[in-house]
Amino acid sequence: MPTQTIPVLNLQDFRADASHRKAFIAQLGGALEDIGFFAVTNHDVDPQLIRTAYRLAQEFFELPEDIKRRYENPAVKGQRGFTQFGREHAKDSPxxxxxxxxxxxxxxxxxxxxxxxxxxxxxxxxxxxxxxVMSQLYAQLEACAVELLRACACYLGEPENLLSDMVQDSDTILRIIHYPPIVPGTHPARLRSAPHEDINLITLLCEATTEGLELLQRDGQWRSISAVPGQIIVDSGDMLHQLTNGLMQSTTHRVTNPTNDQESRFSMPFFVHSRADVDLTPLPICVSKTGNPPLPSITAGAYLQQRLQEIGLAD
Incomplete structure (x- = not known):
């Protein structure tokens, strides 16, 4: 089994006695401040459900292209159904x-x-x-996300339900990704996923089928993140960065191309969004902790629209 390179937290500690709960909160907050990533175990997301989801994902992406495109609706800006190969790009990536x-x-x-x-x-x-199957996985991931957001709010010294209330009935998205084998003649600068930051509050990433995920450290070096069975990778996104005035990192990450060009890769990130009406004005306590001027006020809906335009999913 591969060794994990980021902090590993046990979600059962958050549900345990006061001492374990306090330690979990400190570890979660420290990881999001330091590198913006951690892994979590004992999260109650069924591993067999994850395996079934990947099997069904493979079945879908192996369908002929004309059939897959029947489920692509440009009017919804890529927010439901299929998005074809090469449609999305990272912000500022050519x-x-x-x-x-x-x-x-x-x-x-x-x-x-x-x-x-x-x-x-x-x-x-x-x-x-x-x-x-995907709807069931969505529900289990959301239950896990709510607990993590409660722990995050506790770390910030805010009411425990502050962040979890922001995502209630929000347009949180489960993305099922297929990275096909690399086609001969592909430009060497093209990556499976170019360096980017996530738009949302936090992301929960089910263990991918192969390696390739890397985060950008503050020293400019890339750190590989292992796909360990039983672990969910969690990272903080732009909305949490905005809300905490940069106290919690929205860390740049990427998915590199494999050494074996014929290897496919599947992953399933769960992008936890605030409702569109949520005010993402930085929390005063975070402005005080960072000592930096507060970031401009913006709603989650305006923030999302701006980012969708930047990555090519909206006009």
């Missing part, structure tokens, strides 16, 4: 990423006030199990 993906979003009752604002999920008819 090259599209070497990937294709599928998005699963939140499903709300028809009478919910936000139901009309979120696009409908799509379900590939060719793989009946696909949507039910």
């Amino acid at each position: 090259f599209p990423d070497l990937k294709e993906f599928w998005h699963v979003g939140r499903e709300l009752p028809p009478d919910h006030p936000l139901a009309c604002r979120y696009p409908k999920n799509l379900s590939p008819l060719e793989i009946p199990q696909f949507h039910p």
